Structure formats: structure tokens, C-alpha cells
Amino acid sequence: MKILVCVSKTPETTAKIAFKNNDSEFSEDGVQYIMNPYDEWYALVRALELVEEQGGEVVLAHVGPATNDSIIRKGLAVGAHRAVRIDADPSSSEFVANQIANHAQGENYDMIICGKETIDYNGAVVGGFIGAQLGVPYFSFVSELTSTAGTHTVTRDIEGGVEVSEVSGNIVLSAAKGLAEQRIPKMKDIMMSKRKQIEVISPADFHTTAKVVKYELPSAKGGVKMIDAENMDELVRMLHEEAKVI
Amino acid sequence: MSVLVYIETSNSKIRKVSYELAYYGVQAGKTLDMGCVGIVVGDCEDLDKLTSCGLSKVVKIASNSNGDNGTIADAIAEVAKNHSASLLVFGHSSIGKSLMPRVAFQLNAGSVTGINSLPSIDSGQFQVSKGVFSGKAIATYEISTPIKVVTLMGNSLKPSLVDESELVIEEAAVSIADGSVTIKETKKEEGTVPLPEAELVVSAGRGMKGPENWGIIEELATVLGATTACSRPVADIGWRPHHEHVGQTGVAIRPNLYIAAGISGAIQHLAGVNNSKTIVVINKDPEAPFFKAADYGICADLFDVVPRLTESLKKFKAS
Numbered sequence: 121m122k123i124l125v126c127v128s129k130t131p132e133t134t135a136k137i138a139f140k141n142n143d144s145e146f147s148e149d150g151v152q153y154i155m156n157p158y159d160e161w162y163a164l165v166r167a168l169e170l171v172e173e174q175g176g177e178v179v180l181a182h183v184g185p186a187t188n189d190s191i192i193r194k195g196l197a198v199g200a201h202r203a204v205r206i207d208a209d210p211s212s213s214e215f216v217a218n219q220i221a222n223h224a225q226g227e228n229y230d231m232i233i234c235g236k237e238t239i240d241y242n243g244a245v246v247g248g249f250i251g252a253q254l255g256v257p258y259f260s261f262v263s264e265l266t267s268t269a270g271t272h273t274v275t276r277d278i279e280g281g282v283e284v285s286e287v288s289g290n291i292v293l294s295a296a297k298g299l300a301e302q303r304i305p306k307m308k309d310i311m312m313s314k315r316k317q318i319e320v321i322s323p324a325d326f327h328t329t330a331k332v333v334k335y336e337l338p339s340a341k342g343g344v345k346m347i348d349a350e351n352m353d354e355l356v357r358m359l360h361e362e363a364k365v366i
Numbered sequence: 367m368s369v370l371v372y373i374e375t376s377n378s379k380i381r382k383v384s385y386e387l388a389y390y391g392v393q394a395g396k397t398l399d400m401g402c403v404g405i406v407v408g409d410c411e412d413l414d415k416l417t418s419c420g421l422s423k424v425v426k427i428a429s430n431s432n433g434d435n436g437t438i439a440d441a442i443a444e445v446a447k448n449h450s451a452s453l454l455v456f457g458h459s460s461i462g463k464s465l466m467p468r469v470a471f472q473l474n475a476g477s478v479t480g481i482n483s484l485p486s487i488d489s490g491q492f493q494v495s496k497g498v499f500s501g502k503a504i505a506t507y508e509i510s511t512p513i514k515v516v517t518l519m520g521n522s523l524k525p526s527l528v529d530e531s532e533l534v535i536e537e538a539a540v541s542i543a544d545g546s547v548t549i550k551e552t553k554k555e556e557g558t559v560p561l562p563e564a565e566l567v568v569s570a571g572r573g574m575k576g577p578e579n580w581g582i583i584e585e586l587a588t589v590l591g592a593t594t595a596c597s598r599p600v601a602d603i604g605w606r607p608h609h610e611h612v613g614q615t616g617v618a619i620r621p622n623l624y625i626a627a628g629i630s631g632a633i634q635h636l637a638g639v640n641n642s643k644t645i646v647v648i649n650k651d652p653e654a655p656f657f658k659a660a661d662y663g664i665c666a667d668l669f670d671v672v673p674r675l676t677e678s679l680k681k682f683k684a685s
């Protein structure tokens with residue numbers, strides 16, 4: 121099996137969020153980046169498990185500048201065989217999907233796995249766009265996946281439950297919690313990963329059609345009202361009369 | 367030109383989100399000066415209820431199919447073309463997120479997912495906003511293509527209802543092609559409202575000490591008519607099912623009421639819940655970070671407070 125895993129970078133979860141250029145751009149000053157958890161924990165690990173079972177290779181795809189190579193190296197340390205970096209600023213989910221689909225067009229990957237969503241902009245669309253462009257079935261939020269002889273059983277999360285489908289041939293999917301367990305690379309893996317190849321390719325032309333024009337911070341909460349533990353009647357009254365939620 | 371809204375159904379009935387979607391579509395239509403048309407796949411018995419949101423027309427696509435979302439998306443894109451749709455609205459739900467990318471791709475449409483505002487027009491440009499960076503900021507997006515596609519976050523706006531009137535249902539001239547995907551089965555928890563749609567949520571964390579203690583949380587939820595949720599470590603160690611996990615890496619919710627017992631309020635937890643309208647925190651540690659994000663706080667032992675709250679609610683419901 122030849123599996124492409126799309127990996128993105130995202131600010132570390134406790135990073136301070138600030139903006140610049142008249143609140144039109146995210147300020148990267150002092151921000152630490154990590155690999156998007158859905159990509160690292162679920163998408164990549166399930167791809168590795170499938171290849172360990174059935175043979176083949178796991179290739180990473182990343183759209184971003186050379187400064188992001190450390191994110192790709194992390195994925196290589198976890199076990200991916202090699203990587204492709206499309207050398208462009210990932211200006212939108214559509215742009216990213218278009219670049220990855222263009223690369224995949226000539227490669228015949230059996231499977232392309234994305235994370236469920238990036239945890240900064242929560243697009244949840246890159247996989248869907250790749251599937252659409254390649255004309256290949258797309259499954260969102262997959263929490264279980266088995267594959268035998270080109271036929272896949274795909275379990276995806278839906279509201280309040282799961283849906284199980286069957287499909288043959290190439291597929292694109294997005295990985296949700298439950299699909300695999302996070303793997304922590306050992307020192308030896310980290311050393312080995314330094315020798316793995318990151319192929320750099322130039323981006324194709326694509327015009328981004330949706331972009332952020334302004335950021336703002338949400339208005340602050342009014343402050344907490346503390347309520348005496350002995351007086352739950354009072355809480356119920358406030359929820360009814362003041363908050364009007366019950 | 368029109369706004370097209372994808373109406374979600376379940377067992378031939380409209381789902382709750384569909385009211386919000388219909389209302390959003392009608393209101394967006396007013397801003398953009400165009401009519402709103404619903405689009406539904408397969409049979410639905412109670413479509414006329416949507417007139418209470420101001421919707422007056424629905425296009426129905428007959429469902430043939432084995433349930434391939436790709437071919438359903440293609441049929442929706444055809445209907446959008448036939449109706450000169452300039453804005454398409456889907457729910458930010460599993461079905462909405464499955465259909466939307468392929469529809470947008472077929473229509474060369476720019477898109478933004480998970481929005482929480484009606485569109486506005488600024489210097490001729492179409493703008494919508496959404497929460498980003500785990501609710502730590504709000505971003506306004508501009509979409510520059512003639513056709514736009516958005517998915518709407520649940521509980522983003524409250525429909526103000528109008529008197530029900532006639533609904534025109536039109537059969538679509540397109541049909542859904544057979545796809546290569548076959549749905550084998552759908553497994554659902556019966557009875558409770560799924561978390562992303564719940565208006566009332568009772569949640570608990572590691573402060574519960576063990577899974578055997580969850581009875582008091584379930585009882586509170588039952589009395590309130592709420593859905594239960596939990597923090598991530600609790601789902602990770604198997605005290606609670608995975609689908610209950612809320613937060614940055616779990617489900618993001620925005621209920622009217624979120625009650626959190628024995629949860630510290632780590633930033634990654636808050637990321638998924640801080641859009642709740644009202645937050646009640648029960649924690650015995652006065653320094654717990656969650657109190658900073660709360661509207662009401664009770665600093666005490668949850669094993670004492672939760673049953674007491676349940677009793678007070680029972681009294682309230684009975685009065």
C-alpha cells in the first residue's frame with residue numbers, strides 16, 4: 121500500500137494569540153508550533169499500522185516553507201518513510217488541498233489520510249477538497265478503518281453515533297480520535313529520521329478565494345458569581361430568571 | 367439568484383439544526399436581497415414546520431441511493447446551478463462537512479466552515495465570521511467568488527419564529543447517481559440529544575474519582591433533560607465513552623447551559639466549551655482555572671453539591 125498522510129503545523133495549545141498589521145494578520149512572535157494532533161496521533165499512526173501489516177510505504181505531504189521542516193522531521197521520526205514538501209505559504213484550506221491533489225494526481229496513492237481538522241482554524245475541509253478534485257470517495261471523521269485486498273470498511277463519527285460503510289479502490293479520509301494510538305518516537309528513530317528524504321516541489325498556480333481580513337478578541341466574561349453550596353435553590357432561580365437557560 | 371439551504375433529516379423527520387439553517391438562509395437572503403430555497407434529500411414528513419422560520423420553498427431530490435455522499439453532493443451542485451444559487455448553507459455537522467467540499471469544488475465556490483454570523487456586505491465584499499484558535503479569537507473572512515458556500519456552527523443564532531404558512535415542495539429534475547460507497551449500518555445512541563446539538567450539557571472530569579460514581583451526574587442530566595459530556599483524561603482512561611469527550615481535541619459545543627463538575631478548566635478543555643452561553647462550575651479548589659471562565663461558581667465537594675442541585679431542580683420542575 122502507498123499511503124499519503126497530510127501533516128500541518130499549528131500553534132502549541134497554550135500559545136498566546138495576538139495580531140499585527142492592524143489586526144489583519146496573526147502574530148507569530150514567540151509562538152511555538154507543534155504538528156496538528158489529529159495528523160500526528162491518528163492519521164499517521166493508522167497509516168503506519170496498515171503498511172506494517174500489508175507492506176508499502178507512508179509518504180508525508182506538507183504545504184509550507186522550509187522553516188516547517190522540523191514538523192515534517194517529527195513525522196519521519198514517528199515512522200513515515202519519506203516526505204514531500206510543497207514550497208508555498210499555506211494561505212487557505214482550498215489552496216492546501218489543491219496543491220496536495222495536484223501532487224497526488226500522478227502518484228496513485230491507495231489512500232490519502234488527513235487529520236479531522238487543524239486545531240487553529242478548524243477548517244475540516246482539506247480532505248474533502250482533495251477527494252473532490254481527484255474524484256475519489258471521501259470519508260470525514262473516521263474512527264475505525266480496516267482494509268483487505270483493496271476493500272475498506274470505514275467507520276465514521278456522526279452525531280450521536282457512527283456510520284459504517286464499505287468501499288473499494290482509492291479513498292481519501294480524515295482521521296478522528298479512536299483511529300489509532302499516539303506513538304512517541306525513540307532517540308534512535310529521531311536519529312534515523314535525519315537521513316530520510318524530504319522532496320521539495322514548487323506550488324502550482326491557484327487563486328485563493330476566501331481569506332481572513334480581520335481578527336478580534338472575544339469580549340471578556342462579566343466575572344463569576346460565587347454561590348453558596350448550601351443554597352442550590354438560589355442557583356436554580358438564577359439560571360431561570362437571570363440567565364434564562366432553564 | 368437565491369440562497370440554498372441543505373435541510374438535514376433523520377428517520378424522515380427534520381433535525382433540529384434544520385430550523386436554524388432555514389432561519390439563517392431566510393435572513394441571509396434578506397441581506398443579499400434574494401429568496402431562500404431549502405434542499406432536502408429523500409422523504410421527509412414534517413417539512414412544512416420549516417415555514418415557522420420563514421422558509422416557503424423546498425426542492426426535493428429523490429434518494430435512490432446506497433448513501434454515497436459524493437454522488438449526493440454532485441446532485442446538490444446540479445440543483446444549485448439550476449436555481450442560480452449564489453450562497454449555499456450547510457450545517458457544520460457530519461453530513462454538512464461530508465457534502466460541502468465536493469459541492470463547493472463543483473461550483474468553483476469559495477467557502478468558510480464553522481461560521482457563526484450572518485453575512486454582511488462591506489464595500490461590496492461578502493463577509494462572515496467564525497471563532498478561531500480555540501475560541502481565543504474571532505476571524506472575519508471575505509469570500510471573493512460569485513458562488514459562496516458556508517457551514518453554520520450549531521446554536522449560533524436563535525430563530526425568531528413567524529406564523530406558519532404554505533410550503534411549496536418542488537421535485538428536483540436531477541437524480542443521484544449510484545456511487546461506489548455502500549452504507550452497511552448506522553449505530554446511534556437512542557434517546558439522548560447528540561452533544562453538538564444539545565442545549566443543556568452536564569459534564570464531569572477526573573474529580574469524579576472513578577466511573578462508578580457517575581450516577582449522580584446521570585441523574586442530574588436526566589432531571590434537567592441534558593446530555594452528558596466529560597473531559598479528555600476521563601475518556602482516555604475509559605471511564606466514559608469517547609463520544610462524550612469535549613474540548614480542543616474532542617467535540618466543540620456551544621450549549622445554552624454547560625455545568626462542569628470536577629473539571630479543572632485546562633485551556634484545551636475550555637477551547638471546546640467556552641462558547642457556551644452560561645457556564646456553571648463546581649470545583650473544590652478555589653484556584654481552579656475554570657472559575658475564570660464561569661458565570662456561576664460553587665466552590666465545594668461535588669459529591670455533596672451535585673445531588674443537592676438535582677433536588678433543587680426537581681423542586682423547580684414540579685413547581
Ligand SMILES: Cc1cc2nc3c(=O)[nH]c(=O)nc-3n(C[C@H](O)[C@H](O)[C@H](O)COP(=O)(O)OP(=O)(O)OC[C@H]3O[C@@H](n4cnc5c(N)ncnc54)[C@H](O)[C@@H]3O)c2cc1C
Pocket residue numbers: 133157570571572573574596597598599600611612613614615616627628629630631632633634635638648649650651654666667668669
Ligand atoms: C494537545 C492537547 C489536547 C488536549 N485536548 C483536550 C480536550 O479536548 N479536552 C479536555 O478536557 N482536555 C484536553 N487536554 C487535557 C487537558 O490539558 C487537561 O489535562 C484535562 O482537561 C484535565 O482534565 P480534568 O479537568 O478532568 O482533570 P484534572 O485536571 O485532574 O482536574 C480535576 C479537577 O477536579 C477537582 N476535584 C477533585 N475532586 C473534587 C471533588 N470531590 N469535588 C469538586 N471538585 C473536585 C480538582 O480540584 C480539579 O480541578 C489536552 C491536552 C493536550 C496537551
Ligand SMILES: Nc1ncnc2c1ncn2[C@@H]1O[C@H](COP(=O)(O)O)[C@@H](O)[C@H]1O
Pocket residue numbers: 125126127128129156158159163181182183184210213216233234235236237238241242243244245246247
Ligand atoms: N499546510 C498543510 N500541509 C499539509 N496538510 C495540511 C495542511 N493544512 C491542513 N492539512 C491537512 O488537512 C487537515 C485538515 O485541515 P483543515 O481542513 O484546514 O482543518 C489537517 O489535519 C492536515 O491533515
